[in-house]
Amino acid sequence: MADALTQLGFASWLSVLIASSIKVTLILVGGSVGMMFLTWYERRSISYMQDRRGPNRVGPQGLLQPISEAIKTMTKEDATPREADKIVHFLAPVVMLGATVLSFAVIPWGRMFPVDLNAAVLFVIATGGLHSIGMMMAGWGSNNKFALLGGMRGVAQLISYEIPQVMAIIPVVLMTGSMSLQKIVEAQNDFGGLGWYVFSPVGLLGFALFFTASLAEGERTPFDIPEADSEIIAGYMTEYSGMKFAVFYLSNYMSNLAVCFITATLYLGGGNGPGVDALGGFAGGLLSLIYFLLKSFALFFVMVLIRATVPRLRVDQLMSFAWKFLLPLVLVNILSASFWVALLRWDQQWPQLTEWFGAPSTADATNWGRLAIAVGLTLLINAGAVALIMRLTNRNVQKHLYTTDEELALGLS
Amino acid sequence: MTLSHLATEDVFVVERNDADFRAGQGMTKGLGIVFRKFRKALFGKPNSDRADTEGQFNVQYPEERLVLPEAYRNMPILLYDDATGHELCTSCFQCERICPPQVIHITQAKDPATGKPVPAAANFVLEYDTCMSCGYCAEVCPFDAIKMDHDFELSTGNHPELDVNYDRLLRPISYYEAIAPTMWSDVKEQAMKKLQNNIKRRPGAIGRDHGQKIKGGAAVAVAATPAAGAAPAAAAKPRGPVAAIGKNMPEEKVAKLISIRAANAAKRGGGDAGAAPVAEAAPIVETVVDTPAAASAAPSGPVAAIGQNMSEDKRAKLEAIRAAKRAQRGE
Numbered sequence: 001m002a003d004a005l006t007q008l009g010f011a012s013w014l015s016v017l018i019a020s021s022i023k024v025t026l027i028l029v030g031g032s033v034g035m036m037f038l039t040w041y042e043r044r045s046i047s048y049m050q051d052r053r054g055p056n057r058v059g060p061q062g063l064l065q066p067i068s069e070a071i072k073t074m075t076k077e078d079a080t081p082r083e084a085d086k087i088v089h090f091l092a093p094v095v096m097l098g099a100t101v102l103s104f105a106v107i108p109w110g111r112m113f114p115v116d117l118n119a120a121v122l123f124v125i126a127t128g129g130l131h132s133i134g135m136m137m138a139g140w141g142s143n144n145k146f147a148l149l150g151g152m153r154g155v156a157q158l159i160s161y162e163i164p165q166v167m168a169i170i171p172v173v174l175m176t177g178s179m180s181l182q183k184i185v186e187a188q189n190d191f192g193g194l195g196w197y198v199f200s201p202v203g204l205l206g207f208a209l210f211f212t213a214s215l216a217e218g219e220r221t222p223f224d225i226p227e228a229d230s231e232i233i234a235g236y237m238t239e240y241s242g243m244k245f246a247v248f249y250l251s252n253y254m255s256n257l258a259v260c261f262i263t264a265t266l267y268l269g270g271g272n273g274p275g276v277d278a279l280g281g282f283a284g285g286l287l288s289l290i291y292f293l294l295k296s297f298a299l300f301f302v303m304v305l306i307r308a309t310v311p312r313l314r315v316d317q318l319m320s321f322a323w324k325f326l327l328p329l330v331l332v333n334i335l336s337a338s339f340w341v342a343l344l345r346w347d348q349q350w351p352q353l354t355e356w357f358g359a360p361s362t363a364d365a366t367n368w369g370r371l372a373i374a375v376g377l378t379l380l381i382n383a384g385a386v387a388l389i390m391r392l393t394n395r396n397v398q399k400h401l402y403t404t405d406e407e408l409a410l411g412l413s
Numbered sequence: 414m415t416l417s418h419l420a421t422e423d424v425f426v427v428e429r430n431d432a433d434f435r436a437g438q439g440m441t442k443g444l445g446i447v448f449r450k451f452r453k454a455l456f457g458k459p460n461s462d463r464a465d466t467e468g469q470f471n472v473q474y475p476e477e478r479l480v481l482p483e484a485y486r487n488m489p490i491l492l493y494d495d496a497t498g499h500e501l502c503t504s505c506f507q508c509e510r511i512c513p514p515q516v517i518h519i520t521q522a523k524d525p526a527t528g529k530p531v532p533a534a535a536n537f538v539l540e541y542d543t544c545m546s547c548g549y550c551a552e553v554c555p556f557d558a559i560k561m562d563h564d565f566e567l568s569t570g571n572h573p574e575l576d577v578n579y580d581r582l583l584r585p586i587s588y589y590e591a592i593a594p595t596m597w598s599d600v601k602e603q604a605m606k607k608l609q610n611n612i613k614r615r616p617g618a619i620g621r622d623h624g625q626k627i628k629g630g631a632a633v634a635v636a637a638t639p640a641a642g643a644a645p646a647a648a649a650k651p652r653g654p655v656a657a658i659g660k661n662m663p664e665e666k667v668a669k670l671i672s673i674r675a676a677n678a679a680k681r682g683g684g685d686a687g688a689a690p691v692a693e694a695a696p697i698v699e700t701v702v703d704t705p706a707a708a709s710a711a712p713s714g715p716v717a718a719i720g721q722n723m724s725e726d727k728r729a730k731l732e733a734i735r736a737a738k739r740a741q742r743g744e
Contacts, residue, residue: 048454049447053471309447310440 023114027104035253036066041297042304049308076242081143084239088141092134093240093247099130100254106181107261110271110289113182120181121173124262125166128217131255132158135226135236138248142239150235153315154226157216160319161223164326165213171206171337172197172266185270193276196269201379202337205386207267209330211299214259216322219252221307225315256303257296264295325389332385336378343374483593486548486561488541489517491582492589494608500583501558501604503532503611508550508559516540517550524616532611537582541567542575556611557604563592 005015040055040063047054055062080089106113106120117123132155139151173179175197176187188196197203216223227235237248264270271288279287313321453467460468472479489508493500504521522535550559562584569575590597 045451048469049451051450051454051460051468051470053469053473305444305447305451309443 027114028101030109031101031104031254031257032250034257035250036070038253038257038300039066039069041300042307045301045304046308049305070246073243073246078242078244079239081239083143085141085143088137089239090141090244092138092141093244093251094134095137096131096134096251097247097254099127099134100251100258102127102130103258103262104254107258108181108185108265108270108292110287110292111185111276111285112289116180116182118178118180121169121179121184121266124181124258125162125169128165128255129158129162131217132162134251138240139236142236144239147236147238150226150238154219154236156315157219157223157225157318157322160322161213161216161326164209164322164330165217167327167330167334168206168210168213169266170334171202171340174334174337174341175200175202181265181270185265185272188269189272189277193269193272193274196267196272198267198269200340201375201382202333202340203267205329205333205382206337207263209326209333210266211263211302213322213326214263215303215306216318218256218259218303220256220303222310222313223318224312225318256300260296260299260303261292263299264292268295268299270295324392328389329385332381332389336381336385339381340374340378343377344370481563481592483596485563486551487546487565488544488562488567489539489548489550489559489582490562490584490589491537491579492558492560492586493583494605495585495587497612499608499612500533501556501586501608501611502534502537503556503558504530504534504537505532505555507553507555511549511553513547513549514543514545516543522615526616531615533615534579537579539577539582540575541577542572556607557600560589560593 002012002015002019005018006012008015010018043065044054044062055065058064058068080086103124105115106117106123135154135158136151139148139154142148172184176184178184178187198207215221219226225235227237237245240248271285271292273288273291276284276288276291278284450467454469457468460470491500491502502519504519506519506521509515509517509519516539518536518538518540519534520536521530522533523529524531546561548561551561567575586597
């Protein structure tokens with residue numbers, strides 16, 4: 001776009017500025033309109049799950065409901081506690097929203113990349129980490145015990161789940177050999193646009209782990225402890241009202257949206273799908289955008305489904321789930337991902353292994369054969385690990401939480 | 414607890430056995446159930462059978478309404494006879510006494526001629542804002558005059574409007590019959606019998622024609638039924654002591670009575686002519702606005718007493734204060 005403007009006669013710095021402004025505006029508008037759509041989408045879906053009809057009065061099918069709610073929040077009183085740290089209290093929602101908006105910079109809209117960073121994955125992780133700062137600022141700045149507790153719980157959760165979340169991406173990076181989201185999308189374009197990572201054992205487990213950890217990152221049920229609205233009165237958002245509260249909400253939904261986008265990009269092939277390459281050009285780009293949005297909103301639907309089904313976890317269950325269950329699985333997944341990569345690229349990438357150490361050459365094996373071996377091996381590793389860890393975790397839970405009949409009979413407890 | 418009303422596949426029992434391998438089967442099954450609910454609510458027909466546990470249960474309220482059961486009760490109303498326009502209430506005060514939040518206030522009607530109470534209410538005020546819809550009043554009423562309404566759309570921006578007076582409480586019997594036919598047919602006979610008895614005990618003018626002003630009531634022809642012919646005929650006559658008295662009494666007795674009454678009236682009015690209209694207006698007005706005062710039936714007393722034992726300036730002062738208070742209350 002900048003090139004086109006330069007050709008029109010703008011100075012180069014000016015054309016870059018204009019082009020960037022337009023892009024930023026588009027992303028911001030896309031993000032917040034997406035968020036508005038999501039609130040409607042979530043409420044409608046969850047109401048159908050509960051045999052209700054949901055918002056359907058404001059506008060056709062209730063589509064203008066978010067706008068009416070925006071007007072409502074804007075006209076509400078904006079109260080700040082007298083003893084609050086005014087600056088921190090004010091900046092907390094700004095930091096939260098800023099962190100979320102940043103991650104929209106690298107999200108591929110189909111095959112259109114606003115910015116193609118070669119470390120986009122790292123960038124997404126880094127901006128995601130900023131959330132905990134905003135949360136702590138809100139909790140601390142409110143000068144309220146409940147807000148502080150909510151903030152602490154939120155930060156504890158965010159930090160705990162950041163680790164499995166980040167490590168769940170590593171298999172993808174290993175398989176692609178790049179941290180650029182564009183490269184990752186391109187790498188999933190085999191088999192007529194259906195070579196998504198989720199179809200490999202490594203990717204499937206990685207997808208499940210990443211999505212679960214992302215639920216916790218986005219404070220979605222069953223991990224919505226920081227703002228557990230029915231127990232600790234909105235947690236770190238206790239002292240926020242009016243538009244500030246709405247900004248928290250906005251950032252929350254936008255980060256959920258971002259999580260869906262990133263998951264779709266990393267594991268579900270982004271905008272890849274049958275027919276994209278065949279069409280090519282602008283039509284192909286449009287089709288890829290449609291694919292991408294469909295995948296993302298399907299993922300969000302799963303989030304809603306989980307919200308409608310699963311009850312909230314207790315804080316200790318939450319922690320033990322992250323550290324004792326997700327983390328070991330993620331480590332095993334990284335291991336099996338390296339096996340996967342090694343088996344598929346045995347000769348191309350590390351010919352030295354055969355040359356120097358006399359490892360068996362697979363140069364004469366077919367690609368399908370290698371693929372079969374890789375699938376078998378990683379499936380074995382992953383399934384075994386899942387079974388083992390689940391078993392251990394179950395037993396652990398049982399020991400601590402329940403008294404079995406035998407124990408009762410023996411008088412052990 | 415029985416779960417028999419649920420479909421069997423909705424009940425999922427998680428066996429918490431140490432030896433069993435649990436890998437989220439419960440959660441997967443739960444997600445499946447919720448998804449099925451979603452599908453049925455989205456693509457299925459809206460639920461019309463309440464025994465069914467699936468499908469949309471919504472009623473789009475202002476446009477669609479559920480049929481209320483006959484025994485549904487919201488706020489009390491008073492009934493009057495369509496044919497004669499006579500209200501069924503005899504101001505027996507049963508409902509006022511049983512009312513737990515004490516929101517019913519009745520003023521008994523008096524024979525304008527003799528000043529004696531008659532079986533009818535002069536005013537009947539119900540505070541809808543404090544009423545708890547218990548229905549005790551309707552149950553205790555021996556004349557089936559007070560019944561529970563089905564109208565629940567009572568919201569208003571004007572709070573005092575919820576102190577509902579006689580005229581706004583009255584509904585024709587046909588209205589109640591329409592909302593609760595079997596409940597009315599159970600009590601119809603005795604209620605109408607009692608009504609006829611009570612009409613006989615009222616002097617002619619008491620009992621009114623409500624046809625015009627009550628919502629839901631068709632305009633009532635006054636002389637519609639011969640049975641109640643006496644009442645409308647009396648209503649047509651000019652109200653006043655003389656008219657009522659002069660029926661069955663000898664001439665001189667009537668003259669005596671009139672003179673006594675005139676004397677009484679003069680006494681009640683006091684020397685002060687200005688106080689007289691206040692005294693007359695007081696019972697009703699005071700009941701509507703200031704219920705504690707009405708309960709003691711006091712208002713006519715003090716006003717009348719002003720003229721007797723007070724000095725001129727004191728009385729003037731008191732009058733001024735009272736006038737100010739009345740003005741404040743917006744009379």
